[in-house]
Every structure is written in structure tokens, then in C-alpha cells.
Amino acid sequence: MGRSYAIFDTGIGRCGIVWSGAGIVAVQLPEARELETRRRLFRLYPEAREQRPPLNVEMAIEGIVVQSRGGAGDLSEISLDMTGQSVFSQRIYEFVRTIPRGETRTYSEVASQMRRAGGEFSVAQALAKNPFMIIVPCHRVLEVGHYADKNSPFGGTISKRHLLSLEGTHPIASKTLFDVLLPVAPPRPHN
Template sequence: MLGRAYTIFDTAIGRCGIAWGPSGIVGVQLPEAREIETRRRLFQLYPEARETRPAPNVETAIEGIVALLRGETADFSEVALDMGGIHVFDQRVYQITQRIPRGETLTYNEIAARLGASGAVRSVAQAVARNPFVVIVPCHRVLETGGYTDKMSLHGGLISKRRLLSIEGTGSSARQTLLDVLLPVAPPRLSG
């Protein structure tokens, strides 16, 4: 496969999308209100991508996303991400963000400090907002000081950080948004 491709897949919160190229995953799209809107967003972001069956690396990513969105632990350590075209500063932010364990969060300030750039809080927030690898690079675990959960990146669809943290067992129901009430988290599926 020479160009970019994408697929749509089912999760506990709706139909998500994922796009990839020869060097790995280029983006994840969480569900919009309707599947057609999720597809439209993928087309806007990756107009050259064609729908096809996922490559093995992509299947691993999909399995992890599905598990995480069911409230289970997911391991994305073997998933190749295509960081071509992503600013080096953003890559460094994503590397730190990938190491935030499930059930924990960091603030933009804490990430800036770990980068040795404590004055770069706004740049960290902008990098998180540009994250094309939502869930794989768990930007929902990066909050403003005080634990405020702001909206997701462009790839977050209608899903809020608060909702993703709630699925992981980290969020507080006392601070739900209207979307969290209208789109309640599906209960985890029991296996077996």
C-alpha cells in the first residue's frame, strides 16, 4: 500500500475512525453524532485516504482503542505512529503523554516542567489540542491546573476529556457536561 487508508470501527461509545499510511497511524477520530459526520471529518483531515481493511499495526491499535473505550486497560506500545510532519515540540509532548498511566492525569504545567520548559504551558496546551492520535496518545489525561477537563482536540468528535476519564474510572460525575449527560457512558461489557 503506497498511500493513506482509513477504516471505521465499532466501540462502546460509537463508530470511530482510524487513518494510516506506510509509516504508521496518522490519526484517530472519535465518534461524531452520526457515522456520516465521522466519515466526513476523516475525509476533511485525510482527503487522499481510501477505505480499506486495516493492516496488522492498525488492527492492534483498533483492538486497544476498543478495549480502552470499554473501560479496560490497553497497550499501545507496539503501535507505530507516523510522526512525519508533526513539530518536534509536539512529538516530545506526545511522548510524555503516552507514558501517563490509566487512572492518572498530568497538567499542562507538569508536562511543560518535564520538558524543561516551564514557560511553555500554552505551547503544551496547543500541542495537546493538535493531537491526531487521540486515545493512543491519551491527551484526555492532560488537564488544566485544578483538574479542569476542557474539550478534546479536533479528532475528539463529541467526546469530552471528562467522558474518557470517566470510562477509565478517573472522572468525577459531579462535574459532568451536558454532552456527558446526553451521551452517557455505556456500561462495560462482561466477557464470558
């Protein structure tokens, strides 16, 4: 069986999902217009054909829809087709799936869990290429300082901050010039 896809409505817009006989291949977060979402899917998976989703995919869609509306949709049992993903990326994706809803970790905390000292950049790179948006909740992994400004590479209109706010988590909005040039000094004790 080849790859197939479907477009579906969520609380954040029209998303796409691609699957194979082995599991979910990718989740496409919404672009500004459905046509752009379809174009991105076609560009990334030109062989995929629009089909009615089988049960595993229907369960994934249902969980994504629930989560996109602020609910606690369960995506833990959804099968993923990780063909073409590096072993390191697969390990990161599996770990990130265990981060509970409403909680976050930093890139360095994930690297530490992977026993990859100094591997923050490698973790960030793997998560930047995460094709399983929401199922592998990479929006729960933030920079040190818990900054969440970045948009998803697989959905140009949705930011990590927006996805986290749906879960009731409110990370720091953005780095300012002062954060970069004047790091916060620890408070001085009052005598």
C-alpha cells in the same frame, strides 16, 4: 503506499483510523453520526482510501475498543506516523503516552517535564492538535485544578471527562463563576 482508513465500532461510537506505511496517522473519535465522522476524515485526509487494516492497525483498533469499554487496552507499542508534526509536539506526544491509565497530569507538569518553564500554553496547543486520540491519551492532561470540560477537537461528542471516567478517574466537572471570581481560600485552622 498512500494513506488508508477504516471505520470501526467502539464503546463510545463509530471511530475512524487513518494509517500509512509508517504507522497510524490519526484516530477520529466519533461524531454524532458516522456520516459526520467520515466527512471529517475525508476533509482532513482526502487522499485516504478505505481499506482492510494491516496488523499494526488491527492492534491499535483492538486497544482502542478495549479502552473505550473501560478496559486496559495496551497501545504502547503502536507505531505512529508523525510526519508533519513539530519536534516539540512529537516530544510531548511521546511523553503523554507514558502517563499511566487512570492518572492525570496538568499542562504545567508536562511543560516542566519538557524543561519548558512557562510552556503550559505551548503544551496545550500541541495537545489540542493531537491527531492520535486515545493512542496519545491527551485526555489525561488537564488544566491546573484538574478541570476536564473540553471536548476533543477530533470527536465532537466525546469529552475528556468521559474518557477519564472510562479509566476510573473523576476530574473536577467544570469551572463555575465562583471558581473564576472567588478563588478558593485555604481552610482556616480551628483553635
